[in-house]
Amino acid sequence: MNYPTGLSQRVTKNLMAVRILLVDDHPIVRQGLRTLLEGRSGWEVVGEASDGLEALEKIESLNPDVVVLDVTMPRMNGLEACRMIQQKRKSSGLEVLFVTQHDSPQMMREALDAGARGYVVKSNAARDLLEAVEAVSEHRVFTALARSPQAAN
Amino acid sequence: MKLRILLADDHEIVRRGLCALLQKHEGWEVCGEASDGREALEMAKQLKPDVVIVDIGMPYLNGLDTTRQLLQHDPHFKVIVLTITDSDQVIREALDAGARGFVLKSDAARDLVSAVEALQSKRMFFTPRVNDLVLAGFLDKGHAISRNEPPNLPTLTVREREVTQLLAEGKSSKEVASLLNLSTKTVETHRSNIMRKLSLHSIRDLVVYAIKNNIIQIQMPPQIQRPTETTVA
Numbered sequence: 001m002n003y004p005t006g007l008s009q010r011v012t013k014n015l016m017a018v019r020i021l022l023v024d025d026h027p028i029v030r031q032g033l034r035t036l037l038e039g040r041s042g043w044e045v046v047g048e049a050s051d052g053l054e055a056l057e058k059i060e061s062l063n064p065d066v067v068v069l070d071v072t073m074p075r076m077n078g079l080e081a082c083r084m085i086q087q088k089r090k091s092s093g094l095e096v097l098f099v100t101q102h103d104s105p106q107m108m109r110e111a112l113d114a115g116a117r118g119y120v121v122k123s124n125a126a127r128d129l130l131e132a133v134e135a136v137s138e139h140r141v142f143t144a145l146a147r148s149p150q151a152a153n
Numbered sequence: 154m155k156l157r158i159l160l161a162d163d164h165e166i167v168r169r170g171l172c173a174l175l176q177k178h179e180g181w182e183v184c185g186e187a188s189d190g191r192e193a194l195e196m197a198k199q200l201k202p203d204v205v206i207v208d209i210g211m212p213y214l215n216g217l218d219t220t221r222q223l224l225q226h227d228p229h230f231k232v233i234v235l236t237i238t239d240s241d242q243v244i245r246e247a248l249d250a251g252a253r254g255f256v257l258k259s260d261a262a263r264d265l266v267s268a269v270e271a272l273q274s275k276r277m278f279f280t281p282r283v284n285d286l287v288l289a290g291f292l293d294k295g296h297a298i299s300r301n302e303p304p305n306l307p308t309l310t311v312r313e314r315e316v317t318q319l320l321a322e323g324k325s326s327k328e329v330a331s332l333l334n335l336s337t338k339t340v341e342t343h344r345s346n347i348m349r350k351l352s353l354h355s356i357r358d359l360v361v362y363a364i365k366n367n368i369i370q371i372q373m374p375p376q377i378q379r380p381t382e383t384t385v386a
Contacts, residue, residue: 027262032170099166126165 018137021064022048023055023081024099025073029122033068033099036129043133052076056084064094066137068129069116071100071107079114086115095136099125103146118142156273157184159202161193161219162235163211167258171206174265181269190214191332197223197230204272206265208258209236209243210370212322213332217367218314220250231272235261243367244283254278308350314368316343320356321363 020037022030022045030048037043047062049055051073059067067085071078082096097118098111108119117136120128121144128144135142158175160183162168172183185200187193190207191214197205205223209216216234223230233254234247247255254268257280264280271278309317312333319329326344330337353359363369 026167026259028167028170028174028258028265029164030170031173031262032164032166032168035169035173036166122164122166126169129166 016042016137018043018066018133019046019062019064020044020133021046021055021058021062021067023050023052023067023073023078024070025050026070029070033125033129036126037068037133040130050074052078052081052084055081059085059094063092066133067094067096068133069096069098071098071102071111079110082111082114082116093139095139097132097136097142099129099132105145108143108145112141112143120144121146155180155182156204156269157182157200157202158269159183159185159187159193159197159200159205161187161190161206161211161216162208163188164208167208171261171265174262175269178266178269190216190219193219194222194226198226202230204231204233204269206233206235206269209234209247209367213319214315215318215368215370217246217250218311218318220247220252222311224251233265233268233272233278235265237370239280239282246367248283255280255283309347313343313347313350316340317347317359317363318368320344320347321360321369 020043022033024030024033027050034045037045046064047058049058053076055067055069056076069078069082078098078100082098085094085096095118096116097120098116099120099122100107101122103121103123111119117139118132118141120132120142123146124144128142132142132144158181160168160171162171165188168186172186175181175183184202185196187196189211193205193207193211194214207216207219211219214222216236220232220234223232228251231254232252233256234250234252235256235258236243236247237258239255239257244255253272254277256264256268256278260280264278268278315333316329319332324332326340327337329335330340333340348354348359351362353362360369
């Protein structure tokens, strides 16, 4: 990527706009995620969805860069939604970051196999979320289970 | 004077959402946040909030036992329990523990403000399902459970319930001892008594027991299904 002359890479990164769709069946969790994300200059929560089906509809209308996705949801769970999103990702660069209760290497593996770029657990979301969104918005993998140190590539 | 609210939930992201919701209400103030039941107990004793909102599924000391111990310390505390399930057993235990409000987490954005308003007006607040149980005579004279006693665990002491939760969470006896300021030998004695009283033979049995009796809560992951070759894009 080319950065404007005279600006450091860090300053430019912080100004890069990221459009984020929040998907979780608990409105109170979505509110908590929003308060974290909206503190970051240039990032915008463009919409919310309460299940995987609604997420797919909102992706079409809102065109986010990153989908922050829960796993366990009614109607369509996050893993199924992520697989469906993959078809869209190839043309638009859309990335999926899971934020979930499931602190499980097996579930994380499933999420990454489904096409997610990131996976963090809700118990550490306040610590990991911003770095995770930054990483996946730049198409880098970010995973962090509560039981092991974070890993970002 | 502002209504002072103490929040207890092990997920900071949930606490942030609850704070954002409650602090929109003029006249209310979140005076403290706790990430587990033991911390909630200590903070409640220090801060003396008007309302305490506790998540049921917290580590170290779950929300139901936190509620019981809060009210044993001071019956004037007003507690709202937040839970992911409204099963009969959870409802029964929350009522018996002395909670004055019961709100499903999935409906917290809709119901929590009403719940706090109700407690502020010295009323109780429950989900419609709980109201149905109450109307059906759940709390009639025939119901032989006294306040603050866990109905399905008549033989476990408060300390034994604490030890049960910590062991079911995977802590060793040494770790339990450190958390509860006990000797390892004392924890081992509690462990033996618990296993004997409940006729359990292994830690696995203890974990199953703890889950069945809402001492710990788990969320089941969706069944993992791999796409077939025909569905792969």
